[in-house]
Amino acid sequence: MDIQKALTFALILGIFAVSITLLTDWFLLDRIVNAKIGQELALKNGSDSWNRWIETPIPIYLKIYIFTVTNTDVVNSGGKPNLLERGPYVYRENRRKIPFHINTLEDSVEYQQDITYSFDKNLSYPLGEDDVVTVVNPALVGVTNILNDIEGLQSMMRIFMELAVPPMFNSPDSIFINATVKELLFSGIKLDCKRSDKNIAVFSMCSALQHMMPIKVLEKDSNGDFSMAILRHRQSLGTFSINAGNKDPGALGEILRWNKKSDMSLWSGKRCNDIGGSDVTLLPPFLNRESQPSVFSTDICSMVPLVYKEDIN
Ligand SMILES: *[C@@H]1O[C@H](CO)[C@@H](O)[C@H](O)[C@H]1NC(C)=O
Numbered sequence: 001m002d003i004q005k006a007l008t009f010a011l012i013l014g015i016f017a018v019s020i021t022l023l024t025d026w027f028l029l030d031r032i033v034n035a036k037i038g039q040e041l042a043l044k045n046g047s048d049s050w051n052r053w054i055e056t057p058i059p060i061y062l063k064i065y066i067f068t069v070t071n072t073d074v075v076n077s078g079g080k081p082n083l084l085e086r087g088p089y090v091y092r093e094n095r096r097k098i099p100f101h102i103n104t105l106e107d108s109v110e111y112q113q114d115i116t117y118s119f120d121k122n123l124s125y126p127l128g129e130d131d132v133v134t135v136v137n138p139a140l141v142g143v144t145n146i147l148n149d150i151e152g153l154q155s156m157m158r159i160f161m162e163l164a165v166p167p168m169f170n171s172p173d174s175i176f177i178n179a180t181v182k183e184l185l186f187s188g189i190k191l192d193c194k195r196s197d198k199n200i201a202v203f204s205m206c207s208a209l210q211h212m213m214p215i216k217v218l219e220k221d222s223n224g225d226f227s228m229a230i231l232r233h234r235q236s237l238g239t240f241s242i243n244a245g246n247k248d249p250g251a252l253g254e255i256l257r258w259n260k261k262s263d264m265s266l267w268s269g270k271r272c273n274d275i276g277g278s279d280v281t282l283l284p285p286f287l288n289r290e291s292q293p294s295v296f297s298t299d300i301c302s303m304v305p306l307v308y309k310e311d312i313n
């Protein structure tokens with residue numbers, strides 16, 4: 001009886017011990033594997049993950065659809081526009097990071113993010129970059145909006161527009177323009193500033209534009225003329241400092257600063273002015289379907305969460 005009891009007790013103890021060992025092994029193994037994965041993914045100058053991070057190996061495509069207006073004469077006399085969708089015009093987006101500082105104490109990397117676009121003829125076929133589309137002149141509308149925002153200019157707007165628009169926009173007979181897709185997106189719709197010395201309205205407009213200069217859509221050429229394009233072939237998204245993930249793999253890729261600042265003053269409210277999340281090309285490891293990692297978009301100067309939608313193969 002006593003022996004049987006002792007045996008049962010020993011058996012239970014044995015099973016218990018084996019379970020504990022298995023469990024700890026399993027936890028330990030899981031932790032070792034995770035730590036290993038974390039180490040592999042962390043950004044160390046020259047490592048595989050470093051090189052993949054510098055230049056994203058997965059191609060990123062930008063597909064653009066343009067609505068061309070087919071009845072401008074009807075619209076000019078107050079009618080409804082007829083829109084025809086043209087697209088996709090497919091551009092390959094090349095993102096390249098130029099790292100220039102590694103801070104081992106903070107475990108961060110500082111880099112500049114550049115983007116270039118190249119037209120993909122094959123994926124856009126039969127459409128081409130030289131296709132002409134009829135759209136509302138973005139430069140004309142852009143200038144009107146910009147000038148409207150300048151204090152004290154509103155009352156003079158009409159006069160300014162009447163005097164400055166014909167010489168600057170090549171005497172347009174409507175707000176529409178025929179432009180190639182390339183001009184509209186990249187090389188830009190021209191705003192002619194050559195008449196600046198003879199025409200006070202042109203002079204004022206071109207000076208106002210000069211003050212707007214660090215806006216992405218506007219570019220000044222060597223003749224002193226401006227052009228307005230929706231995108232540019234070569235863009236810089238600024239400098240970023242991100243967590244390198246050597247100390248805390250879960251924080252890999254988290255943006256610490258953008259253009260040397262850890263928050264913005266653009267929006268009202270602290271939450272909107274926060275800089276954080278990742279830049280989409282580098283997400284931390286161990287995410288699951290419930291994870292909602294934030295990404296920071298420089299276009300809207302804000303963070304947005306990514307939400308799981310579906311599995312893909
Ligand atoms: C990474 O290493 C290379 C080669 O040693 C060096 O030239 C480069 O400056 C380093 N990059 C950074 C950001 O420190």
Ligand SMILES: *[C@@H]1O[C@H](CO)[C@@H](O)[C@H](O)[C@H]1NC(C)=O
Nearest residue numbers: 092118119120121122123125
């Ligand atoms: C387009 O297709 C041609 C022929 O299939 C190929 O030689 C060329 O490399 C492709 N170009 C691009 C940009 O993919």
Ligand SMILES: *[C@@H]1O[C@H](CO)[C@@H](O)[C@H](O)[C@H]1NC(C)=O
Nearest residue numbers: 072134173174175176177178
């Ligand atoms: C665009 O081109 C078409 C065809 O050549 C022409 O009829 C139309 O007036 C042009 N529209 C503008 C806004 O220049």
